[in-house]
Amino acid sequence: MKSEGHFYASRNYVLNNPVHHGYCAKRTDWPFSNATEYLESVGREQAFRFWQSYPLHDYGKDWDPATL
Numbered sequence: 001m002k003s004e005g006h007f008y009a010s011r012n013y014v015l016n017n018p019v020h021h022g023y024c025a026k027r028t029d030w031p032f033s034n035a036t037e038y039l040e041s042v043g044r045e046q047a048f049r050f051w052q053s054y055p056l057h058d059y060g061k062d063w064d065p066a067t068l
Contacts, residue, residue: 013059015035
């Protein structure tokens, strides 16, 4: 991790990856994700703040095989 922001952006990427690739409609629908536990631990409002503060944009574009 390069910074705190990089950590939060990476976490957002991992939690959103199944949705991004079309495996499920919501992060909490993916059975192999801890998205439900994450939302329960930080709360939906805080999770939304992290999502807004550290958006994905093109995160993973140059190293995610699905975006090449």
